[in-house]
Amino acid sequence: MAILSAGVLLAVFAPIFGDPYATPVDGLTPTGLPLGVLTSGHPLGTDSLGRDMLARVAFGARASLEIAFISNITSVGLGVMVGLVAGFYRGWVEHALMRITDVFLAVPTVISGLALASVLGTGVIGISIVVTALYWAWTARVVFGETLALRRRTFVEAAIAMGAPGRTVIRRHILPNLASLIATIAAFNGATVVAVGSGLSYLGAGIQPPTPEWGNMLAEGQGAIDYAPHLLIVPLACVVLIVFGFVLIGESLSRRGAVSLQRSWLDI
Amino acid sequence: MARYLIVRAGLGLVTIAGVVLLTFVLQFSLPGDPARRIAGPRASPEVLATVRANLHLDDSVPSQLLTYVTDVAQGDLGVSYIRRRPVIDLIMERLPATAVLAVGGLMVEVTLGGGLGLWDGLRRKRSRGLAAANVVLLSIPTYSLGFLLLVVFAYRLDLLPLGGGTSAKELILPAATLGLFGVPYYAAVVSESTRTALSASYMRTAVAKGLPRRVILRRHVIRNCLSPVITLAGLDVAIYLSGVVFVESVFAWPGIGQLQEQAYNELDRPLLMGTVIVAAVVVVAFNLVADLVRALVDPRARVEETG
Numbered sequence: 001m002a003i004l005s006a007g008v009l010l011a012v013f014a015p016i017f018g019d020p021y022a023t024p025v026d027g028l029t030p031t032g033l034p035l036g037v038l039t040s041g042h043p044l045g046t047d048s049l050g051r052d053m054l055a056r057v058a059f060g061a062r063a064s065l066e067i068a069f070i071s072n073i074t075s076v077g078l079g080v081m082v083g084l085v086a087g088f089y090r091g092w093v094e095h096a097l098m099r100i101t102d103v104f105l106a107v108p109t110v111i112s113g114l115a116l117a118s119v120l121g122t123g124v125i126g127i128s129i130v131v132t133a134l135y136w137a138w139t140a141r142v143v144f145g146e147t148l149a150l151r152r153r154t155f156v157e158a159a160i161a162m163g164a165p166g167r168t169v170i171r172r173h174i175l176p177n178l179a180s181l182i183a184t185i186a187a188f189n190g191a192t193v194v195a196v197g198s199g200l201s202y203l204g205a206g207i208q209p210p211t212p213e214w215g216n217m218l219a220e221g222q223g224a225i226d227y228a229p230h231l232l233i234v235p236l237a238c239v240v241l242i243v244f245g246f247v248l249i250g251e252s253l254s255r256r257g258a259v260s261l262q263r264s265w266l267d268i
Numbered sequence: 269m270a271r272y273l274i275v276r277a278g279l280g281l282v283t284i285a286g287v288v289l290l291t292f293v294l295q296f297s298l299p300g301d302p303a304r305r306i307a308g309p310r311a312s313p314e315v316l317a318t319v320r321a322n323l324h325l326d327d328s329v330p331s332q333l334l335t336y337v338t339d340v341a342q343g344d345l346g347v348s349y350i351r352r353r354p355v356i357d358l359i360m361e362r363l364p365a366t367a368v369l370a371v372g373g374l375m376v377e378v379t380l381g382g383g384l385g386l387w388d389g390l391r392r393k394r395s396r397g398l399a400a401a402n403v404v405l406l407s408i409p410t411y412s413l414g415f416l417l418l419v420v421f422a423y424r425l426d427l428l429p430l431g432g433g434t435s436a437k438e439l440i441l442p443a444a445t446l447g448l449f450g451v452p453y454y455a456a457v458v459s460e461s462t463r464t465a466l467s468a469s470y471m472r473t474a475v476a477k478g479l480p481r482r483v484i485l486r487r488h489v490i491r492n493c494l495s496p497v498i499t500l501a502g503l504d505v506a507i508y509l510s511g512v513v514f515v516e517s518v519f520a521w522p523g524i525g526q527l528q529e530q531a532y533n534e535l536d537r538p539l540l541m542g543t544v545i546v547a548a549v550v551v552v553a554f555n556l557v558a559d560l561v562r563a564l565v566d567p568r569a570r571v572e573e574t575g
Contacts, residue, residue: 102279103286108547110513111528115294115540118532195409199514202411203529218412225419236412244407251403 044234047220053234060212060235066124067197067206068242071131072190078132079139080182086140087147088170098144104137110203113196117205127206131193139185146181150174180253187250191243198239214239276559280552287548288340291541292333302537306349340545346538348531355542359524363509366523369446369516370508372439374501376447381454382497386489388455389462398459402452414445414518442519446512450504457496465492494565502558509554510547 044053086097113130120126150156151174159169200206201215209216214235221232303319304311311319320326324335339346345355388395418441465471465488474484509524516525524543531539 099279099282099286102283103290103548106283106287106548106551107290107544108507108510108528108551111525111532111540111547112544114513114528114532115544118535119294191406199409199411202409203513203517205532222415232415239409239412240407243409244403247403247406 056212063213068194071128075132075136078136082140083143087144101137184253191246345542348539362524372443373446377450381451385455385458389459411514461493506551506554
């Protein structure tokens with residue numbers, strides 16, 4: 001939690017760390033190399049154009065975390081809706097919805113992400129839609145299974161027998177019982193979504209430079225590994241820490257008995 | 269069992285049909301005019317018209333869909349715009365390299381993850397170190413892990429080649445990257461089923477009748493772990509075979525993942541969609557195979573699914 005809050009604060013207060021596009025005269029060494037970490041005025045050094053790394057990481061947090069939070073909420077939301085409806089109403093609704101889910105589960109993640117990104121554009125909203133399209137089905141599958149199990153429990157059957165309408169049963173009896181499961185899913189899904197979102201930018205399909213985003217900063221930093229390793233290490237540390245935050249939350253939630261780790265979840 | 273498999277196979281076919289439909293819709297939304305991609309920027313209107321007619325681009329949408337579906341059903345995924353060769357051939361050429369990488373990655377995760385899991389499961393208390401290592405491994409994105417391994421082992425220490433080929437030495441790093449990522453899951457699953465086996469009543473019987481430790485381990489503990497590991501491995505092989513873009517891109521491994529990345533960069537529509545369809549077929553097929561193999565090694569699964 002603390003890690004995630006720190007990330008959000010960094011993103012919200014990004015402007016106080018300076019202008020990510022400014023290329024100050026003192027941004028490079030006399031020989032034209034980036035400044036290292038802990039130079040005066042640039043706590044995290046500068047990048048190969050002399051731009052302040054701290055400002056870039058902070059603004060990168062905006063793009064990366066916006067994508068992460070938007071697509072986490074939408075993919076989990078969509079997945080929960082589909083899973084609930086399919087698991088509760090059964091019949092042809094179940095078959096139709098679960099076949100669609102299967103299709104999205106069978107599609108290879110990264111390459112479909114690239115293809116979708118070329119259609120939907122490379123803005124924050126576009127990438128969020130792409131990531132949502134790639135990941136909602138995992139949630140739907142798990143929620144579907146859980147709903148099926150809940151539906152056979154006596155208190156749900158009793159509610160249905162009493163003539164409660166479907167919507168009421170879902171809201172009053174099924175959703176509250178799924179809450180901890182959904183929270184765990186959201187945590188693991190969040191971890192994946194951060195990694196995939198910046199992964200798309202890393203491959204050149206996501207947020208485009210010069211807009212700073214952790215993924216495209218990583219790609220930039222790889223070229224400089226020899227003379228300025230902090231260009232790689234700083235954004236990498238950010239991605240790892242945020243994913244780490246999500247995974248820790250997920251681990252502690254799942255240890256309370258909600259769900260076990262899903263192998264395919266974090267697979268990219 | 270046979271009936272169950274037939275139903276599963278039928279569902280698999282429906283899934284593949286859905287993927288084909290999805291790629292058809294996607295093709296329309298990709299940027300660029302396919303006829304112009306093939307004929308080149310300076311083609312005359314007549315040439316363009318011929319190309320359009322050859323690709324059935326002037327037909328109505330339903331008729332285009334019909335052509336597309338019949339072609340795909342016959343294994344014809346179209347011709348690559350850039351390479352001017354059938355997509356299916358291009359994919360098949362890359363398959364061996366990707367298969368080698370998949371097997372390598374799988375071996376790393378099964379041996380390392382299985383070993384660690386068994387070790388952890390046989391301990392009286394869960395190892396905190398293993399749990400911590402799992403969480404850390406889960407947090408590193410694949411592409412960065414690969415790049416860091418590359419920098420440390422191939423560049424700084426100069427122990428292994430930088431990649432670009434498919435020799436055994438060049439396999440080590442990409443396979444390790446792919447495998448390391450899966451180790452936490454295998455360790456967790458194996459550790460869990462080892463614990464289940466150890467607390468089962470048949471274990472008490474085995475110990476009571478004086479079976480040697482080695483036999484107990486082999487016959488009761490490891491056998492119990494096989495079924496979940498096979499499920500995991502089936503899923504993994506499918507995902508690995510369908511193209512691991514990040515790992516292949518970092519190590520310049522000439523497999524399907526690299527082909528996909530090139531197809532994306534070149535906006536090669538048939539190639540891009542072809543790899544997606546092939547990948548989906550592989551995933552569906554391997555899920556089916558995993559079901560079958562699990563039924564063969566684990567008698568309990570057979571009973572559950574027929575009963």
